[in-house]
Amino acid sequence: MSTTADLLKRAAELFPGEVVTQAHVxxxxxxxxxxxxxxxxxxxxxxxxxPTTFGPQSLAHFDAAIDQVEKxxxxxxxxxxxxxxxxxxxxxxADLKGVELLGSHEDALAIGKGGHDVFKRLAGLxxxxxxxxNGAAMGGGVEIGLHCSYRTVSAALPAFSLPEVFLGLxxxxxxxxxxxNLIGADKAVSVIIENSLNxxxxxxxxxxxxxxxxxxLFEGADFLEQSLTWTAAVLKGEIxxxxxxxxxxxxxxxxxxxxxxLADSKVHGAAPAAYRALDIIAAAKNGDLQQGYDAEDQxxxxxxxxxxxxxxxxxxxxxQKRGKRPAGAPDKALARPVTKVGVVGAGLMAxxxxxxxxxxxxxxxxxxxxxxxxxxxxxxxVHAEIDKLLGKGRVNQDKANRLxxxxxxxxxxxxxxxxxxxxxxxxxxxxxxxxxxxxxxxxVAPAHAILATNTSSLSVTEMASKLKNPERVxxxxxxxxxxxxxxxxxxxxxxxDDASLATAFAVAKKLKKTAVLVKDAPAFVVNRILTRxxxxxxxxxxxxxxxxxxxxxxxxxxxxxxxxxxLELVGPAIGLHVSETLNRAFPERFTVSPNLKxxxxxxxxxxxxxxxxxxxxxxxxxxxxKQGDTVLTEExxxxxxxxxxxxxxxxxxxxxxxxxxxxxxxxxxxxxxxxFHLGGITPYxxxxxxxxxxxxxxxxxxxxxxxxx
Numbered sequence: 001m002s003t004t005a006d007l008l009k010r011a012a013e014l015f016p017g018e019v020v021t022q023a024h025v026x027x028x029x030x031x032x033x034x035x036x037x038x039x040x041x042x043x044x045x046x047x048x049x050x051p052t053t054f055g056p057q058s059l060a061h062f063d064a065a066i067d068q069v070e071k072x073x074x075x076x077x078x079x080x081x082x083x084x085x086x087x088x089x090x091x092x093x094a095d096l097k098g099v100e101l102l103g104s105h106e107d108a109l110a111i112g113k114g115g116h117d118v119f120k121r122l123a124g125l126x127x128x129x130x131x132x133x134n135g136a137a138m139g140g141g142v143e144i145g146l147h148c149s150y151r152t153v154s155a156a157l158p159a160f161s162l163p164e165v166f167l168g169l170x171x172x173x174x175x176x177x178x179x180x181n182l183i184g185a186d187k188a189v190s191v192i193i194e195n196s197l198n199x200x201x202x203x204x205x206x207x208x209x210x211x212x213x214x215x216x217l218f219e220g221a222d223f224l225e226q227s228l229t230w231t232a233a234v235l236k237g238e239i240x241x242x243x244x245x246x247x248x249x250x251x252x253x254x255x256x257x258x259x260x261x262l263a264d265s266k267v268h269g270a271a272p273a274a275y276r277a278l279d280i281i282a283a284a285k286n287g288d289l290q291q292g293y294d295a296e297d298q299x300x301x302x303x304x305x306x307x308x309x310x311x312x313x314x315x316x317x318x319x320q321k322r323g324k325r326p327a328g329a330p331d332k333a334l335a336r337p338v339t340k341v342g343v344v345g346a347g348l349m350a351x352x353x354x355x356x357x358x359x360x361x362x363x364x365x366x367x368x369x370x371x372x373x374x375x376x377x378x379x380x381x382v383h384a385e386i387d388k389l390l391g392k393g394r395v396n397q398d399k400a401n402r403l404x405x406x407x408x409x410x411x412x413x414x415x416x417x418x419x420x421x422x423x424x425x426x427x428x429x430x431x432x433x434x435x436x437x438x439x440x441x442x443x444v445a446p447a448h449a450i451l452a453t454n455t456s457s458l459s460v461t462e463m464a465s466k467l468k469n470p471e472r473v474x475x476x477x478x479x480x481x482x483x484x485x486x487x488x489x490x491x492x493x494x495x496x497d498d499a500s501l502a503t504a505f506a507v508a509k510k511l512k513k514t515a516v517l518v519k520d521a522p523a524f525v526v527n528r529i530l531t532r533x534x535x536x537x538x539x540x541x542x543x544x545x546x547x548x549x550x551x552x553x554x555x556x557x558x559x560x561x562x563x564x565x566x567l568e569l570v571g572p573a574i575g576l577h578v579s580e581t582l583n584r585a586f587p588e589r590f591t592v593s594p595n596l597k598x599x600x601x602x603x604x605x606x607x608x609x610x611x612x613x614x615x616x617x618x619x620x621x622x623x624x625x626k627q628g629d630t631v632l633t634e635e636x637x638x639x640x641x642x643x644x645x646x647x648x649x650x651x652x653x654x655x656x657x658x659x660x661x662x663x664x665x666x667x668x669x670x671x672x673x674x675x676f677h678l679g680g681i682t683p684y685x686x687x688x689x690x691x692x693x694x695x696x697x698x699x700x701x702x703x704x705x706x707x708x709x
Contacts, residue, residue: 005060010110018055018098019044021091023065027078034232035079038069041086042141048088054140055095056111059118066121073126079235081125083144084132084224090157093139096167096313099304103708108304112297115140115173120293122147128235132227133205133214138163142213143171146178150234150241151213152227156220157205160213165196165273168312168677172300176280177292183212184246185255185281192281193259193274197266215241248285256282270558271308271677305707307687311679314705318666318680323486323514326505327659330498335506336448340364342416342423344437346378346409349454350426352482355382358407360511366416367409375409382407414444422507424452424476429577434463442467450503452476456574457523457581460493470495474504477524478513479671480570487671488513489524514670521657522585523578525664526671528657529681530566531578531590532648536641537563538593544628545637547607547617553637557684560673565615568606576600589648598624646685646694653699661699679705 021044030037042062044052054062072078085091094111102108122129122144131145133153137160145151153160162171162179170176171192180188191211195201209217218226233239246252256278263274276299284292303309341357343350346369358365367378383404390400410416417423423445425437438451445451451473453463464473475491488508492501501517508515518524523531537550551562567575576597582590599607599621608615632640649664658664665680678684683705685691686698702709 005063009056009060010107018057018095019046019050019053021052021054021058021061023062025065025068030079030232030235031229032232032236032238034235036077037080037082037228037231038072038078039082039084040065040069041084042091043086048086048135051089051092051136052085052141053092053095054115055098056114058095059114063118063121066118066125070121070125078127080128080130080231081122082130082132082228082231083122083148084134084227085137085141086135088135090131090133090135090137091141091144092136093141093143093164094173096316099169100310100313101708102304105301105305108301109297111304112172112300115143116293116297119144119147119173123149130227130231132224133157133160133208134223136160139171139175140173143173143175143178145213146174146182150215150231152216152218152223152230153205153208153214154220154223155205155217156223157208159202160205160208161195161200161202162192163196163200165193165277166200166312166676167316168271168273168306168309169303170273170277170280170296170299172296174293174296176277176296177284177289179213180252180255180281180284181246181287181289182243184244185252185285186247186258187211188281189255189259189262189278192277194262197262197274212243215243248287252285253282266560267558267675267677268555270556271675272306273303273308273677276303307683307706308677310707311683311687311705312676314679314683315665315669315676318662319514319669322662322666323670326490326515326517327663328517329505329515330502332502332506334499334502336421336450336499336503338363338421338450338503338507340366340420340422342413342420342441342445342449343367343378344413344423344425344441345369345427346374347426348381349478349480349482351378351381352480353424353426353454353478354378354407355385356482356511358382358403361507362403363406365407366420367407368411368413368416369409370411372411375411379407379409413440417441417445417449420445420449422450422452422503424454426454429455429458429574431458431462434458435466438463438467438473442469448472450474450500450507452504454478456527457578459522460491460520461495464493464495471497472500474500475518475520475524476504476508477518479526485671485673486512486514487526487667488515489518489526489667489671490515491518491520491524493520514666516658516663516667519655519657521652521655523582525652525658525667527578528582528652529645529648529664529668530672531575531582532644533641534563534567534575535579535591535593536644537637538596539591540630540632540637540640541625542593542595542627543630543632545630545632547625549632549634550637553634554641556638558675558677560675562615564607568608572596572600572604572606589644595625595627598626642685642688642690643694645681646690649682649685649699650691650695 021042024041027038042052069081129148131148131151162175164170208214216230259278280295343354346367354365369375386400386403389395423441460475464470474496477489479485479487490504541550579592583592607621609618661682668674668680682699691698
């Protein structure tokens, strides 16, 4: 039978590039005369920008540290063992680069068992153990602490989570089993399922303490010192940690049921991780830890070998790496400074943009519009949002006053923009209107000023075509709501020069947006794909398939919302406008639905009413619909929609709309909230065989977002 050392040695051979975490042991006398203590510090030798992770060699080092303290504990040489991390980082879990390399179920099982075998030894020591969560703790880092007798947490800790379900894994080194047994199933489901599926929501130090995961909360400045004094008091019996009795009856079952409801609402059964985690939490009710660990090992191995996890890791890497180094961006040294921003328009979108520029750049921002009432309303919106931030404690009074002082509104563009370095328009989506706005701005703005357009579908080149300096016009397309969705499609017109483009990317970085370089093609990336996707749904409805069948057809993708709910969010009129734009460009593939047109002309805000709390087809909309007599099944609808999307992406890549398929996926994840388990979309199309069926080839090489051959 393989020992832990054998398992880890084999895993280490598969992962030669591991950034190894050491486990340094040092000894000292605790305060209050409590005795000799061993402290294990996890440190990979890098600063906080490279967080501590666990690959097989790192686990082996931790195992060796346990060997040492186990002997000392057995010999009565120490009274306790603590675990902490390097400055700002406790540990952030398994090294995902290693997980990507695993090619067999047996190897995946070894990673789960190896972690369990090492961490369990902490719980088995002959002396009490303590975890000191001094900094960011995620996944396996959190789980180390769960194996300890006691835990303290820093009030300065910025991020604490079990994010595995978000990626397509589950907390497989004790998290699914130990956490519900520590804090109850209800709170555990919130941390493991709800937070993960809510875009990987993180907990702060105080929340970790309030949930009962940590037994004490101390300020960051002298966190370790305070923790050690507390430890001494616990060991001397001066402090007794009392934990609440866990409800192992109906409350436990209700928590698991609520978790399943949450998972259904987010992924619609499309990704297995949340459901596997909930099965283990449900079984953990009996308190049999080893049974839970064995179930975690099996589930972890199954999930590691799944396409959903490989897509999840691929998506994670896109957001964390590619999103921070945009493909095709010019040399950042060419970027010009931006010390003042102008916004043309003062409606809702323009006001959201003004607020974002103000908060991130902290430079003067001036709005203009066609009348004083609109200008005042736009500035008023920004002021009200700053007051909300003040009320929530996100800014202090001085900062709120300063930000309010930086935003202004004028009617005269010459007055507002004569010293602006960056002017963005957010006016009506009509090419003539936008050309007129840019002509007016060019006449009064400095020669170096960037002229940016927030157009969602119109040609940036055409917009700039009548200007004296078309080279400074750039597409700067945000997604609604601006504060929430990270994507910024940066569009290079035919005349746009490198300095203007570099400035746009530099501004995007300051705005903390994920910027993707896009060719000036109709509707760019996200709106083109979504319009093709929605257009196919609309087509099958027009042809005769019932609305509810068409909607349910794409549920197995696990998208954040159904197509017609998304249409409601975007606004049917905008959806119609984009479909008309694309129909003019590509009439053979993009249709304009007569039913959608009828809905817009009737002034309806969507297809549904919500009287029962759930979406139901609006009877007035139902009366407007004119349908044919071709009724498709859900499977037929889904195949048609996926084929259309695969075809469109293939054409976009052939046209060079973006550099690679990875950019399409990054756009859909950050601009449309498409899930990590799809990897955006191209890994899913590859996995389901759609890419080859439609285009004769995969979008991604085998082993990219899939299990290596």
